[in-house]
Amino acid sequence: MTAEPVVPEPAQPAVGFGAELLERTLAGVSTEDWSPVTHQTVIPSRTARYDDWPRWIAPAVRAAFADAGITRPWAHQVRAADAARSGDHVIVASGTASGKSLVYQSAVLTELLADPTATALYLSPTKALGADQIRALGRLLAGRSDFNHLQPCAYDGDTDIEIRQWARMHSRWIFTNPDMLHVGILGNHQRWRHFFRHLKYIVIDECHHYRGVFGSNTAMVLRRLLRVARAAGGNPIVIGASATAGAPGAALSRLIGEPCTEVVEDTSPHGERTVALWEPGFVPEVTGGNGAPVRRSAGADAARIMADLVVEGARTLCFVRSRRGVEVTARTTRQLLADVDPDLVDRIAAYRAGYLADDRRKLESDIADGRLLGVATTNALELGVDISGLDAIVVAGYPGTVASFWQQAGRAGRRGAGSLVVLVARDDPLDTYLVHHPDALLDKPVEMTVTDPANPYVLGPHLLCAAAELPLTESDVEAWDAAELVDELTAIGHLRRRPAGWYVAAGLEPHADIDIRGGIGGQVMIVDVTESRLLGTVDSGRAPSTVHAGAVHIHQGASYVVDELDLDEGLALVHPDEPDWTTMARESTSVDITEVVHSNQFGAVSVQLVAVDVTHQVTGYLRKSLTGEVLDSVELDMPPQTLHTRAVMYTITPEALEEVGLTVGRFPGALHAAEHAAIGLLPLVATCDRWDIGGLSTNVHPDTGLPTVFVYDGYAGGAGFAERGHTAFVTWITATRDAVLSCTCERGCPSCVQSPKCGNGNEPLDKDGALRVLTLLLREMT
Numbered sequence: 001m002t003a004e005p006v007v008p009e010p011a012q013p014a015v016g017f018g019a020e021l022l023e024r025t026l027a028g029v030s031t032e033d034w035s036p037v038t039h040q041t042v043i044p045s046r047t048a049r050y051d052d053w054p055r056w057i058a059p060a061v062r063a064a065f066a067d068a069g070i071t072r073p074w075a076h077q078v079r080a081a082d083a084a085r086s087g088d089h090v091i092v093a094s095g096t097a098s099g100k101s102l103v104y105q106s107a108v109l110t111e112l113l114a115d116p117t118a119t120a121l122y123l124s125p126t127k128a129l130g131a132d133q134i135r136a137l138g139r140l141l142a143g144r145s146d147f148n149h150l151q152p153c154a155y156d157g158d159t160d161i162e163i164r165q166w167a168r169m170h171s172r173w174i175f176t177n178p179d180m181l182h183v184g185i186l187g188n189h190q191r192w193r194h195f196f197r198h199l200k201y202i203v204i205d206e207c208h209h210y211r212g213v214f215g216s217n218t219a220m221v222l223r224r225l226l227r228v229a230r231a232a233g234g235n236p237i238v239i240g241a242s243a244t245a246g247a248p249g250a251a252l253s254r255l256i257g258e259p260c261t262e263v264v265e266d267t268s269p270h271g272e273r274t275v276a277l278w279e280p281g282f283v284p285e286v287t288g289g290n291g292a293p294v295r296r297s298a299g300a301d302a303a304r305i306m307a308d309l310v311v312e313g314a315r316t317l318c319f320v321r322s323r324r325g326v327e328v329t330a331r332t333t334r335q336l337l338a339d340v341d342p343d344l345v346d347r348i349a350a351y352r353a354g355y356l357a358d359d360r361r362k363l364e365s366d367i368a369d370g371r372l373l374g375v376a377t378t379n380a381l382e383l384g385v386d387i388s389g390l391d392a393i394v395v396a397g398y399p400g401t402v403a404s405f406w407q408q409a410g411r412a413g414r415r416g417a418g419s420l421v422v423l424v425a426r427d428d429p430l431d432t433y434l435v436h437h438p439d440a441l442l443d444k445p446v447e448m449t450v451t452d453p454a455n456p457y458v459l460g461p462h463l464l465c466a467a468a469e470l471p472l473t474e475s476d477v478e479a480w481d482a483a484e485l486v487d488e489l490t491a492i493g494h495l496r497r498r499p500a501g502w503y504v505a506a507g508l509e510p511h512a513d514i515d516i517r518g519g520i521g522g523q524v525m526i527v528d529v530t531e532s533r534l535l536g537t538v539d540s541g542r543a544p545s546t547v548h549a550g551a552v553h554i555h556q557g558a559s560y561v562v563d564e565l566d567l568d569e570g571l572a573l574v575h576p577d578e579p580d581w582t583t584m585a586r587e588s589t590s591v592d593i594t595e596v597v598h599s600n601q602f603g604a605v606s607v608q609l610v611a612v613d614v615t616h617q618v619t620g621y622l623r624k625s626l627t628g629e630v631l632d633s634v635e636l637d638m639p640p641q642t643l644h645t646r647a648v649m650y651t652i653t654p655e656a657l658e659e660v661g662l663t664v665g666r667f668p669g670a671l672h673a674a675e676h677a678a679i680g681l682l683p684l685v686a687t688c689d690r691w692d693i694g695g696l697s698t699n700v701h702p703d704t705g706l707p708t709v710f711v712y713d714g715y716a717g718g719a720g721f722a723e724r725g726h727t728a729f730v731t732w733i734t735a736t737r738d739a740v741l742s743c744t745c746e747r748g749c750p751s752c753v754q755s756p757k758c759g760n761g762n763e764p765l766d767k768d769g770a771l772r773v774l775t776l777l778l779r780e781m782t
């Protein structure tokens with residue numbers, strides 16, 4: 001097959017449309033000498049490169065594509081589908097809407113037609129994406145009797161029990177997620193024997209989403225899946241799909257533990273895209289903690305931008321970082337529109353995980369058919385949900401990875417028309433850095449995902465599950481590099497050695513003990529006591545700081561106050577209330593070093609990777625007015641929680657600190673501020689966000705006897721983030737120093753050294769001291 005020369009696409013209907021939208025949004029906001037836009041660029045449109053259909057694709061499959069308007073495949077689709085067909089594990093890593101579905105649909109559907117016993121498994125990180133892919137498949141196959149016997153079916157937490165049973169017996173293409181695959185399918189794999197024996201393809205969609213502890217857990221689930229399928233007589237090929245990512249082949253290989261081919265070129269067309277970086281202005285005459293100037297929040301500016309865009313008739317998605325931020329942004333947009341055009345108020349909605357399944361499905365179809373014009377969403381809508389025809393994307397707060405940013409941005413302009421993408425910076429060091437260093441965002445290759453399946457806290461529980469599924473053999477143990485851990489588990493009686501291999505001890509039910517998403521022990525249900533209604537859930541590790549008694553909780557635009565948190569029962573009881581304040585937990589934290597993994601001395605500075613025990617206790621909370629002023633502080637009596645994890649740390653001698661002009665009295669503020677800024681910038685070198693990591697700084701740490709700063713992974717056993725910080729220490733600290741240095745505030749603000757999740761209410765902080773600490777570190781190390 002020969003790839004054709006470039007075929008020009010039809011003329012773009014709306015060149016300059018994105019820039020026009022931006023101009024209208026700026027009208028009334030910017031003045032002659034000030035604009036919130038720090039950078040603006042146009043990504044030109046790209047034309048498609050086509051190839052011929054491979055001969056092996058079944059005519060019925062080709063006909064289905066043709067009816068869907070796909071007359072010829074793009075070149076990268078053919079390359080990837082050919083690789084899978086020839087028996088290689090393959091990953092296709094290309095932009096949003098570059099037709100990755102066609103790659104696996106062509107291979108899977110052809111195989112399911114050719115072999116009436118063949119089966120396939122599709123895996124996505126979210127239920128919403130799985131549901132969307134089934135709908136897309138349904139549309140593709142509608143009215144085609146050739147495919148009647150496929151019965152594609154979802155098998156996830158939203159699937160009714162009777163349908164699950166039916167799916168297991170009749171469906172030849174199951175759509176699930178790693179959580180359900182782990183507990184519902186592998187945990188009952190004997191019932192799935194027939195399915196596994198005939199399993200031909202495993203599709204892993206949105207591979208770049210499997211990072212950190214979730215990625216490491218998924219990697220172990222996938223290795224268990226391949227092992228169980230092969231033991232049943234199957235020999236599945238893995239087809240991965242990912243947003244453009246650094247080294248995707250290596251990433252998929254790490255996920256499945258086997259080599260694979262990568263296809264990274266993108267030959268699909270896209271329309272012109274205007275990208276703007278936006279830094280909200282200061283709120284006049286308002287000061288925050290320590291007298292710092294206060295910027296308008298990213299959510300407030302994003303709501304204003306979305307309202308302006310919707311008034312212009314632009315279909316807009318606004319990505320917001322937190323579930324709570326989504327609710328607030330949707331509500332603010334509605335309020336703004338109520339004054340301008342009340343008819344538009346009902347065309348705005350919020351979308352996020354944690355809603356009940358039916359509500360989510362309804363919202364998805366309302367967005368797809370344009371009934372909704374503006375939607376604030378968490379990244380639950382970032383992944384693959386095929387929503388087309390959007391004119392504008394507002395990203396409120398850098399989403400933490402370059403891959404996510406482009407994935408969100410790629411939702412715009414799917415119809416080939418011009419479109420607008422606006423990144424609104426949050427008042428935070430990383431966001432501020434990026435809107436002033438656009439090349440670090442717009443010209444940067446996408447990060448490698450960080451996963452660490454060898455983390456003993458991840459691997460150990462999966463070894464028990466694997467042994468419960470089938471006895472563990474010597475070769476399994478070798479392949480997973482688990483000899484030491486297997487010995488430990490055997491010594492404590494969790495595994496038993498028999499001639500056929502290792503078995504799990506009687507009475508253990510290891511599947512129930514793993515939370516694939518990395519929480520430390522399940523979910524807390526949030527219940528409205530006035531109606532006995534389940535509103536949603538929150539990870540129990542985060543519950544003490546988010547749904548403690550007195551906390552304000554927002555759901556679907558409505559506000560609630562928590563009456564009681566019962567961690568033993570996994571229940572947070574709330575009632576509807578609209579107080580004029582928000583709440584922020586205060587915590588005390590201590591860190592004990594349990595093992596030094598790496599240590600390097602550079603003059604007065606040591607930099608180390610260490611295993612630590614971090615003990616947290618929520619001691620109370622601050623109530624803050626809606627403008628950010630602290631109203632009062634309330635005490636709480638909550639149990640301490642200990643996390644065994646990894647940290648990157650540094651120590652500095654007191655003499656060196658004094659030599660750069662810091663008196664002993666300034667050490668705490670300087671180290672604390674340097675720690676906050678460094679936490680804010682770690683996502684630049686590791687694929688995490690600041691909520692995945694924590695920190696502690698101290699004048700004298702009992703284990704080192706020196707001024708010490710720790711930045712630790714917020715997950716048991718570590719997730720690989722601290723390790724990345726250790727490896728890329730100089731790059732990380734250089735960016736941190738630059739961010740603090742270039743911030744125009746006088747004494748520290750949220751754009752540089754204040755932290756939104758500081759358990760000490762951002763006290764004490766010494767910005768100038770932090771600069772001295774960071775400069776000293778770099779001086780000693782370079």
Ligand SMILES: Nc1ncnc2c1ncn2[C@@H]1O[C@H](COP(=O)(O)OP(=O)(O)OP(=O)(O)O)[C@@H](O)[C@H]1O
Pocket residue numbers: 068069070071072073074077094095096097098099100101102383384385386
């Ligand atoms: N060769 C092609 N020619 C024309 N249109 C195509 C072709 N291949 C796919 N499409 C269309 O492009 C759109 C996007 O395809 P698809 O959803 O598979 O992209 P994707 O890469 O999986 O996107 P995402 O990043 O959202 O996962 C669909 O509407 C699909 O019908």
